[in-house]
Amino acid sequence: MVSIRPLPIPTPNSEPFWNGLANHQVNLQQCNDCRAWVFYPRSHCNGCLSPNLTWRKVAGNGTLYTYTVARRPTAPQFIDETPQLIAVVELNEGVRLNSVMVNVLPEALFIGMPVKPVFHQQDSATLLYFEPA
């Protein structure tokens, strides 16, 4: 049986992020007033509440902030993806995002590991995964 995986549904706020991934680039919002980087995508800066945010292309490099090795499927759609290396990555800009580590053995993961982006095509969506840098 083939299960359809859940895919992101872009909103007006998040569409530039997803469109960037489709073009194999990482776009983040930056506040024009306090210069803070903002993630997840939103309408106002979470540092100073300014609505003056600009999308900027970043390298997408960072470090592994924390992770867990899911040895059982996290949902029926992920039964073919075990162990799943669920990660929180801190980009060099300071924002953290939930993702998955690929191209690495679970035993090789460590907190603080330098990582770089992997643009993973899943059906109609491009997802942001990470691998060791």
Ligand SMILES: [Zn+2]
């Ligand atoms: Zn701000």
